[in-house]
Amino acid sequence: MLDFSLPQKIAIWALPVLFAITVHEVAHGFVARRLGDRTAQMMGRLTLNPLKHIDPVGTVLVPLAMLLLPGGFLFGWAKPVPIGYNNLGNPKRDMAIVAAAGPLSNLLMAAGWALLLRLSVELLQPLPWAAQPLFFMAQAGIAINLILMILNLVPIPPLDGGRVLTGLLPARQAAALGAIEPYGLIIVLALLLSGVLWRILQPVIQLFNQLLLVMVGLGGSA
Incomplete structure (x- = not known):
């Protein structure tokens, strides 16, 4: 991508980031409701209004800081949608499904x-004034969603991948993995800051990016 100024970067990334984070959280709450838990709905979190999901640090400060860092990648998070574990019909299995959503x-x-x-x-060609901003915003939308998808699938709780794995493991192993949760974000941040996790995730993100471009007939050229 070209070397944009900070206001241009914000204009390009703001909507993709807000949609990526907001819809991600609403998906958790929507699937939980389908499986018997109405906690998110009762707390007004089953809405696409980003103001209901914004976390001042994860949705604003962290993405903005990442935009300022050279060579970094953009990520962030929203306020987690509340899930009533005991309201689910089959809590262990259903929590994995909710996490995967x-x-x-x-x-x-x-x-x-x-x-x-x-x-x-x-x-x-016919509408360059509209096509060029859409082109860069669409690239940003693909990037932030693939980053969030792959990062969240890392099997360390409280990331979604950790919750999915907890739901798939036998009870004893699931309990052992769940014990990591209080330290999970520290572990993930340490791996990210060291560059180790990014080196593992980047090829996977690039693979999905290429597959999506081929799917829409761009053949990896965009």
């Missing part, structure tokens, strides 16, 4: 942005 929503959004990227390419 977030990354799946990011994959679907990445596919949607890929379609918009294809549209922007088609509009580049």
